[in-house]
Amino acid sequence: xxxxxxQLVALLVTLTVxxxxxxxxxxxxxDTSAKRRGQEIHLFEVTVRMLDDVDDDYNYQLLSTxxxxxxAARSAxxxxxxxxxxxxxxxxxxxxLSKVPGVLGVRERDxxxxxxxx
Numbered sequence: 776x777x778x779x780x781x782q783l784v785a786l787l788v789t790l791t792v793x794x795x796x797x798x799x800x801x802x803x804x805x806d807t808s809a810k811r812r813g814q815e816i817h818l819f820e821v822t823v824r825m826l827d828d829v830d831d832d833y834n835y836q837l838l839s840t841x842x843x844x845x846x847a848a849r850s851a852x853x854x855x856x857x858x859x860x861x862x863x864x865x866x867x868x869x870x871x872l873s874k875v876p877g878v879l880g881v882r883e884r885d886x887x888x889x890x891x892x893x
Contacts, residue, residue: 818853818861818887819869822880825858834860841872853887 823837834855838848841864853861861884864872873881 814865814867816863816865817869818884819864819872819881820859820861820884821872821878822859824877824879826877829857837875837877838862838872840875841868 821834821838823834826833832845835845835848835852838851838860839845842848842851848862851862851864853863855861869881869883872878
């Protein structure tokens with residue numbers, strides 16, 4: 776009986792070591808800082824159809840259809856002017872925005888270079 780118990784303990788120790796080794800290799804192989812494909816944030820320039828009776832929030836309203844709110848659109852916007860705006864978006868958000876009525880085009884821009892103190 777003692778021999779069977781010792782064999783069982785040895786088997787459990789071996790299985791535990793293998794399980795820990797497998798978890799360690801899996802965690803070490805996973806890049807936890809990398810985001811899922813399509814989730815990296817880039818600066819995109821968006822060209823929109825100009826209408827005669829648009830208000831100042833037109834660009835934000837278009838962007839809010841993808842981001843969920845005008846406040847979120849304002850937060851993501853880098854710069855805006857009539858007919859175009861730039862915003863920080865994921866690739867998936869940019870693809871969705873390109874299908875919104877009123878959006879003529881969406882293209883990735885070079886990310887701005889941070890200046891000292893900002």
